[in-house]
Amino acid sequence: MSEPPRPSRGGRYVLTLAALVALTAASWGLAQLHLGELGPAIALGIAAAKASLVALLFMEIDRYGTASRVVAVVTVVFIALLCLGTGADVAMR
């Protein structure tokens, strides 16, 4: 928010960047091991972790009130809903 300028500390952002790069490397590394069935689940788990890092620390979602968090959760739920609905249909045919 742009009330009177509150000096924010830059350290947080650098740490977040480091964490994101580390997670990316981890995700890439695990992919090389070809864990078979578990591979996609882990990769998506790491991606979700990275996404929430970006949302929480870069986008600072917590500073924009509850509505923004509700929007984020509802969006993720509805995307998952569509994927499960269509995926289940084809998988269970």
Next chain:
Amino acid sequence: MNELFRTLLGLPEQASTVATQIDYLHYVVITTALLGATGVAAAIIFCLYRFRGDAATENHRGPSAPFWLELMAVGGLLGMFLAFWLVGFRQYMTLQTPPADAIDIYVIGKQWMWSFAYPDGTVSNVELRVPAGRPVRLLMTSRDVIHSFYVPAFRVKQDVVPGRMTSLWFEARRPGTYDILCAEYCGLSHSRMRGRVVVVPPSQLGDREGEQSGDLAATGQRVAAERGCLRCHTVDGTPHIGPTFAGLWGSRVPLISGGSVVADGAYLTESMMDPLAKLHAGFPPVMPSYFGRLSAVETAALVELIRSLRDRGGGDEPLAPAPTGSLATPTTEVPR
């Protein structure tokens, strides 16, 4: 009672074994709907009359129905809807799982006509002949767009999707003729894509019993001979005027125009209808087009013939399964 409701609601006759059960559920649900709507309307009309007045009349306490009453009403309604679902889904499952001893008939839906291939290799268009009292399973696919095989008298319907096989089963109770309609919009003459199910007494169809495994391929063999395919294509692996059928299925066909294509159902059908579209490299472009001269089921029979010859040597190993692939294997296993 059943007859009264059926005629009142304009339902067609209950010609298949499942029809009566479905109609009973139909009666219950529709009467509940009508009673619900008239009940609500009656309650409103009563209130409109009983509490008429204007803003100036003395003040009535606002209505305050206890919360439990509303919860009970809504809970009861939800219970009833879930009961509808339970009965409905069990009937739906019986509709979706054909009995084991059902006769298999291949159905091809094509822009604006139904064709049927029987286990004994004979084919018929528009008219589907089935024995009474025997479950019949229809294995259906479409040559172009989505159609929907619908026999109102049997209360059955199933979309016919191109690129995969969908199935439907019914058991006609007594002989008669019933309409087949296309229920999924499929273009210009969607409303003229009609046919007839002719149910004949079981005795008349004695010869129709034959086992069904590779019969369609046998029909393909007969059609190939009659239509002159075998004058240019051989079945033993030696190339002739045209490429041999043996080992052709699923193999990589080099094209004169460069590149190559997998010899799957789509390619073979297209090559019969429009031979010059993807011409096999190394063969003269002399094949006549069979567009309009081969019925849909004869085409399916020829494709079945070529598929059945795929391991007979000649041609390199097929790289990929049929285009319908795992995505499209229907719930019930299709006899290869």
Next chain:
Amino acid sequence: MSEAYADRASREHALYLGMWVFLGSETLLFAGLFGLYSAYRAGYGQPFDEALRHNEQWLGSVNTLVLIVSSFFVAWAVHLTRNDRLRGALWSLVAVVALGLTFLGLKAFEYTHHLREGIAPGALYHYDLLPDPAARIFFTLYYFMTGLHALHVVAGLTVMVWLIRRIRRRRIDAHHHTELELGGLYWHLVDIVWIFLWPLLYLTG
């Protein structure tokens, strides 16, 4: 902005809320493609994974890093603006634009590489080493997902250039930087979408 709002803070609150709702709506534009991806992957299975393995993992990974760093620079620019260090903020945004262009450049390179191999969307696909229709479907989905994402990257870059011009013309400072935060939110969303696209299109083969 109408005078409906008494003070600037409530007007900004409205802008942020509107932006978040818009971000939710924009993300759902990708929902359809994620749905198709999960359906086709569930349906085709093995041949789908084969095609997926064909994608250059290093290209995707570099692009992921590029976008993550660019996302950092956007957050860094907002941080610097709050501390009234506008020159630094300006250069951060320039870095974001540079990284965005690098991303698009790598994407273009990957596309041409694919197209030269004959991997093109839909009916134009004629890559002989992966004849299976699952490969054709995977690459069509690949083109649609990355293409739609690339469009959003281009939109994000235009917003960044517009922000750079506003900073240079002193329209954005420590007190008034709403549009910078909104532009930043949009770019972070573009990064988040790619964070999910990367494993689906490159890693999980």
Next chain:
Amino acid sequence: MTALPDFWRADRGLRSWLLTTDHKRIGVLFFIGVSLSLLIGGVFALLLRLELLTPDRTLFSAATYNKLFTHHGIVMVWLFMIPAIPATFGNFFLPIMIGAKDVAFPKLNLASFYVYALGAIVTLVAMIAGGVDTGWTFYAPYSTVSLGRVGLVATGVFILGVSSILSGINFIVTTHTLRARGLGWFDIPLFVWAIYATSIIQVLATPVLGLSLALVGVDHVWGLGLFDPELGGDPVLFQHLFWFYSHPAVYIMILPAMGVISEVVSTFSHNPPLSYRAIAYSSLGIAFVGFLTWGHHMFVAGMSTFDAGLFGILSMFVAIFSAIKVFTWTATLYGGRIVFNTPLLYFLGFAFLFVFGGMSGVAVATSSLDVHWHDTYFIVAHFHFIMVGGTLTGFLAAIHYWFPKITGRGYSERWGLVSAMMVTLGFFFTFMPQFLLGNAGMPRRYYSYPDRFQWLNVLSTAGASVLALGMILTVGYLAAAIFRGDRTGANPWRSRCFEWRVPSPPPKHNFAEPPVWQIGCYAYDVEDHGSDDVGAKEAAS
């Protein structure tokens, strides 16, 4: 309070209308667009009914018929039903009902109208230049191979979707941030809840429609076959994407009408709603649970039986919220002081048609019954009972209910009741025969049909002409009332709702200064003493 000029006369000239950021004027602009669309869609409907008089060709060819029912569907769904109540009455009354001067983003509001106008023009041009014959559902693979202008219509509808999203965002932010001081979420009128819930669906569902139509358009033009079985695609997946939008879309259409009905019932019975929170939460319930049920459109499409069962159960839950609303409305009438006039007659029509239409929806969500009924005229009758019996009736009720507030004049009650009777009865005789046609097994979109269906079709066409006459009559006397209707005060219906506390027609910025309302919008137990304007009394206190 000095008499502020009302919004009609506040500014003069075409430019002031075309570049207005006043939410009321934008509401009026949308009303004009939406009414024209209703006229066009209605003409298509009449032509369809005339063609179906005989089992074979009556007026024109199958190709024309196929284009006509497609255009009827597209114009009615995207050009009329979806913007009908939210963009017109939602725009007009949402800010007033929460005590705001205007919507949160007025320029975005005007942009939304022009995007709607652009989308409408592109769609109508595509219909004239060749037209589309794929049905409003654009099912692949026919929409890929059809010779019609699928690409252009898909673009037009995409643009209309963008307008829908922009309005949705605007209304959500307005409801969150611009409520007057002391006006909590449970103090605002129920119509605002309905528009808010509709906006949530618009914002979350429309993008998926945008994508699926883009995929179909691209597939039709360049053959990038994600749904083309020749290229390994699966056409059933398009149906998943399409219905993921289109089922919530039917709730976009019905929720605003429910909002209007909540207001009409409370005002004309001079009674607070039986349970405010039941209706408010039901609106949200419909908005979210509506996203879980799209599979019941695909029971016979070749979907897995697992999905069929799952979507069947979920569809039963969404019906509960509508039932709660109907019970609450009916109970609100109990113990009220009911003044019976046109909006309430429309409510009576709404109640019967919506409940029977909704229950017939539960009937087709019962999977085994759907096998027989899917894609027959039973489905056509079901959704017209909800769309015409529900949304159009709600739209007409809203026009009559808010006519004095928007124009400052009253309409002729006698003609109102006559036309409402004609519309409701005409509708009933148009679509009740179609339920029977569906039972008999007549499929949808049939240009020619077996002879045994003819008498029901003739009856249906007769009903359609009565409905058309009723609509023409409505336009007639309302137009007359605009110019010759007698002037009404700020609150002719003696309603407590907030929009009746501003003058009729309201001034440009609704309120001289931000309102502080002590008397609630459903506080009918507060003594009225026949004073004409509760607002005045409030201002005095």
